[in-house]
Amino acid sequence: MIRSDAPVLLEVRDLRASVDDQPILHGVNLTIRAGEIHAVMGRNGSGKSTLSKVLAGHPAYTVTGGSVTYRGQDLLELEPEQRARIGLFLGFQYPVEIPGVSNLEFLRVATNARRQERGETELDTFAFEDLVNTRLAVVQMDPAFLERSVNEGFSGGEKKRNEILQMALLEPVVAILDETDSGLDIDALRIVAGGVNQLASPDNATLLITHYQRLLDLITPDHVHVMAAGRILRSGGPELAHELERIGYDWVDQELALTEVG
Amino acid sequence: MVATTRAHTWQDLAGAALPTRRSEDWRFTDLAALAAIEPRPWSGSDPLGSLQLPAGVTRLPEAELDAVAGQSLARTGCSEHWPVRLNVGARPVRLGLRVAAGAEPLRLELDAGSAGELLALHLVLLLEPGASLALSQRLSASGAAVCSLVCEAQLAAAARLHWGLVAQGHSSAALLGHLAVTQEPGSSLDLVTVSSGWGLSRLEPRVQQSQGAARTRLRGLQWVDDNQLADTHSLVRFDGPDGQLDQLHKTVAAGAGRSVFNGAVQVPRAAQRTDAAQLSRSLLLSDRARVDTKPELEIVADDVKCAHGATLSRLQQDELFYLQSRGIAADQASRLLLAGYCQDVLRELPDAAAPWPPTAAPFREP
Numbered sequence: 001m002i003r004s005d006a007p008v009l010l011e012v013r014d015l016r017a018s019v020d021d022q023p024i025l026h027g028v029n030l031t032i033r034a035g036e037i038h039a040v041m042g043r044n045g046s047g048k049s050t051l052s053k054v055l056a057g058h059p060a061y062t063v064t065g066g067s068v069t070y071r072g073q074d075l076l077e078l079e080p081e082q083r084a085r086i087g088l089f090l091g092f093q094y095p096v097e098i099p100g101v102s103n104l105e106f107l108r109v110a111t112n113a114r115r116q117e118r119g120e121t122e123l124d125t126f127a128f129e130d131l132v133n134t135r136l137a138v139v140q141m142d143p144a145f146l147e148r149s150v151n152e153g154f155s156g157g158e159k160k161r162n163e164i165l166q167m168a169l170l171e172p173v174v175a176i177l178d179e180t181d182s183g184l185d186i187d188a189l190r191i192v193a194g195g196v197n198q199l200a201s202p203d204n205a206t207l208l209i210t211h212y213q214r215l216l217d218l219i220t221p222d223h224v225h226v227m228a229a230g231r232i233l234r235s236g237g238p239e240l241a242h243e244l245e246r247i248g249y250d251w252v253d254q255e256l257a258l259t260e261v262g
Numbered sequence: 263m264v265a266t267t268r269a270h271t272w273q274d275l276a277g278a279a280l281p282t283r284r285s286e287d288w289r290f291t292d293l294a295a296l297a298a299i300e301p302r303p304w305s306g307s308d309p310l311g312s313l314q315l316p317a318g319v320t321r322l323p324e325a326e327l328d329a330v331a332g333q334s335l336a337r338t339g340c341s342e343h344w345p346v347r348l349n350v351g352a353r354p355v356r357l358g359l360r361v362a363a364g365a366e367p368l369r370l371e372l373d374a375g376s377a378g379e380l381l382a383l384h385l386v387l388l389l390e391p392g393a394s395l396a397l398s399q400r401l402s403a404s405g406a407a408v409c410s411l412v413c414e415a416q417l418a419a420a421a422r423l424h425w426g427l428v429a430q431g432h433s434s435a436a437l438l439g440h441l442a443v444t445q446e447p448g449s450s451l452d453l454v455t456v457s458s459g460w461g462l463s464r465l466e467p468r469v470q471q472s473q474g475a476a477r478t479r480l481r482g483l484q485w486v487d488d489n490q491l492a493d494t495h496s497l498v499r500f501d502g503p504d505g506q507l508d509q510l511h512k513t514v515a516a517g518a519g520r521s522v523f524n525g526a527v528q529v530p531r532a533a534q535r536t537d538a539a540q541l542s543r544s545l546l547l548s549d550r551a552r553v554d555t556k557p558e559l560e561i562v563a564d565d566v567k568c569a570h571g572a573t574l575s576r577l578q579q580d581e582l583f584y585l586q587s588r589g590i591a592a593d594q595a596s597r598l599l600l601a602g603y604c605q606d607v608l609r610e611l612p613d614a615a616a617p618w619p620p621t622a623a624p625f626r627e628p
């Protein structure tokens with residue numbers, strides 16, 4: 001839903017970042033307003049995950065230029081945990097396995113960190129179990145996954161559902177979902193997309209990173225961006241995704257060659 | 263001449279000079295710290311005064327204790343080890359127990375205090391055929407102290423012993439412990455040792471499968487910080503075929519702590535079809551910490567499976583970041599990861615529900 005007067009939640013300006021002195025992001029621009037759903041597409045290696053990790057504050061990436069403003073606040077000066085507490089969420093392309101740490105305990109600590117920031121009371125084990133059960137329903141996940149170590153031994157699709165469960169618990173303001181659809185079977189894709197739609201509201205925003213139209217058939221984006229060589233090369237409406245489905249990414253090379261000449 | 267009951271040096275007490283780092287067994291572990299302390303005998307109350315024996319566990323008569331004491335030490339080849347000699351010389355509190363089938367869990371707690379005294383215990387367990395016992399042993403020190411522990415266990419055929427030793431010390435305390443177990447065929451041993459906080463800790467679990475065909479599962483966790491040193495020297499010997507060993511030893515080394523693990527596995531010719539696996543995992547939390555770990559496999563039999571491995575790692579940046587990206591502060595995230603790392607040893611304690619000693623530094627809330 002596009003309302004040009006809706007407040008800007010995330011403003012990325014000429015963002016540049018590198019890893020091990022290797023530049024990867026070469027000036028990303030992106031404005032996300034409340035109520036919007038954005039999709040970022042692009043070839044493998046074009047920098048989509050890098051953008052998401054830089055926004056979430058991964059220490060391996062160094063920001064070398066540009067700015068990111070989150071609800072009027074400089075995001076880049078905040079620690080990763082602080083970014084999460086004020087409502088930024090990253091659904092990982094590759095969720096991390098943490099042996100020995102109970103999923104339930106992890107979810108509870110994370111939820112309480114966010115609640116504390118919002119001035120809400122911390123939930124004890126029992127209150128949290130009630131909450132988590134309502135959220136499990138959103139992703140139709142088996143409670144047995146709560147008893148296991150975080151993501152340990154989860155299948156690819158189970159990990160992705162666990163990410164959406166975390167999103168449902170943390171109720172983010174801006175959710176970045178990095179290829180949450182890959183690895184999901186057809187039913188799981190519907191469930192996860194249903195969950196994302198259910199959590200979307202006029203007050204929050206979602207940035208979907210995906211390769212596939214089939215996700216965008218279920219979650220209609222307001223804006224579609226194509227990333228190439230560390231920047232956003234083209235933006236449009238949902239029709240841009242359909243066009244990509246038809247013509248692929250060959251045009252990207254020509255356009256990149258042009259920008260380099262220019 | 264006035265007779266004195268008081269030894270003036272550790273050497274007098276043990277009847278042998280302190281081992282030095284020139285001997286291979288003590289290469290990484292310096293007992294010099296001990297030499298700086300004057301050995302003072304225990305003057306506190308009877309450390310076993312409050313001991314309650316559960317159903318199925320009875321005291322051995324003195325004469326029988328005299329007869330069996332030392333057998334497991336001899337059979338696991340450590341009667342002459344310096345810490346064992348020290349224990350003998352220190353005139354330890356002795357406790358001999360017979361365990362029958364269906365025995366209830368036993369709890370043994372020893373506190374070496376902080377008065378700078380030497381507390382010595384010699385424990386002998388006889389598990390009858392088919393007996394089983396869950397033994398939770400806790401050792402602690404709250405200041406200067408030396409704790410000398412010699413435990414022997416004989417597992418008769420089909421006996422099962424699940425033994426957890428949690429030793430939570432102090433930077434000015436030392437622990438010297440030998441845990442010698444002999445296993446008859448069909449018996450099963452789960453031995454879990456956890457030590458943290460001692461200025462010096464040396465634990466020697468030693469197991470002999472007298473005719474093979476027994477099951478041995480060893481779990482170890484040691485934690486060092488500041489200038490602490492923890493050393494585990496384990497030995498498992500198979501004197502017959504078809505024995506099994508599953509061993510995991512984990513270390514957390516923080517501050518300027520030093521950790522030593524030496525895992526000997528002896529598979530002589532008689533021990534065909536032995537199946538042994540040993541894994542040593544170390545987590546290094548600081549650049550000043552030091553870890554030395556060494557498997558010591560002596561395999562003569564040819565039809566055996568013997569796997570061993572050692573890993574050394576640091577806290578994983580991606581794991582930390584994942585937790586942080588969910589709003590968990592870096593220090594709490596580290597603590598969660600550390601607790602997770604320790605969990606696969608701690609959860610194997612017989613009383614796993616009981617929490618890790620709350621004073622263990624990394625679990626202390628800031």
Ligand SMILES: Nc1ncnc2c1ncn2[C@@H]1O[C@H](COP(=O)(O)OP(=O)(O)OP(=O)(O)O)[C@@H](O)[C@H]1O
Nearest residue numbers: 019024042043044045046047048049050051060093
């Ligand atoms: N930590 C890193 N170390 C080295 N190179 C990196 C690192 N992170 C990213 N890169 C490189 O940066 C480029 C962009 O990677 P990124 O993961 O952002 O791509 P992507 O668009 O998410 O690709 P995909 O669609 O395959 O997920 C790649 O060439 C990648 O190899």
Ligand SMILES: [Mg+2]
Nearest residue numbers: 048049050093
């Ligand atoms: Mg990616």
